[in-house]
Amino acid sequence: MKAMIIKEIGSTEVFQLAEKAKPVAKAGHMVVEVKATSVNPIDTMLRSIELPWSANLPEILHGDVAGIVCEVGEGVTGFNVGDEVYGMAGGINGVDGALAEFMLVDALLMANKPKTLTMKQAAALPLVAITSYEALVEKMNVQQGDKVLIHGATGGVGHIAVQLAKVLGANVTSTYSSANEVLAKTLGADNLVDYKTESVADYVRAYTDGIGFDKVFDTVAGDNIEKSFEAAKLNGHVATILPIADPLQIALKSLSFHSVLVLIPLCHGINHASHGRILTEIATLVDAGKITPIIDESDFSIWEVAKAHDHLASGKALGKITLTV
Secondary structure, eight states: OEEEEOSSSSSGGGOEEEEOOOOOOOTTEEEEEEEEEEOOHHHHHHHHSOOTTGGGOOSSOOOEEEEEEEEEOTTOOSOOTTOEEEEEOOSBTTBOOSSBSEEEEEGGGEEEOOTTSOHHHHHTSHHHHHHHHIIIIIISOOOTTOEEEEEOTTSHHHHHHHHHHHHTTOEEEEEEOGGGHHHHTTSOOSEEEETTTOOHHHHHHHHHTTSOEEEEEESSOGGGHHHHHHHEEEEEEEEESSOOSOOHHHHHTTOEEEEOOTTHHHHHOOOHHHHHHHHHHHHHHHHTTSOOOOBOSOOEEGGGHHHHHHHHHHTOOOSBOEEEO
């Protein structure tokens, strides 16, 4: 089979087209004919810099995949040859990813693709949907009526998180850039905040009567995490997807702080079934019209992955960048 592989870490020039043996199904696994994948920041990081998992980096990157089951291994239940599936199932920790014609996947990490989505649309969802679900449902337990702040309304994780928080019954405030105002207004947030012109104190006063938000999901992180701590109420919850430098405000406001690392099942071989379960729930919400992935207008094949990574780095993408076979 054809595959885009890397032999070393570096710029997008490290990608090269190669012939690889087509994978064969083994117990608990399936072979999926890849139809689409998407670009996540972790994919570009794995390609370009040393990370804790770099010592066991596979030749074929990209975790998100949508495709058709073409072979089922012993012990796999719930899937059959010909099923359309999606998941986040490789591209890290020695497991080859989706930049190939075929991919060997652990069946527990997969779910049936939402029926109302194309392969291209479905491939945009796994990492960002699982991340949003873990943060809002499993970590912060967002409930009906909670006042929730989500930073980065139009980002990959942010645009799904806004929609999911509304499904959970929250009153959602989300930050955005004025350049993306049109898209931000389509996501269903109750309140939108232009982070360049409105201070934390302004929107805390406007939307929480100065008390602070019950729950804050920071998909931007970095220096922005201080804004999340400031915006949270005393004894509130804050979740983020990246490490933080200074935990002082967590203690001073007695916050419950949650770190979300969706790669743990892939890196440590635990809780694989949680991914399949979450993606099954997400597919139901998608098919009910409650969650819609936003797809960038670019049109790359997986053989143009270098261009896709460059496009993400340019900052010009609006929505998830997807690649098709």
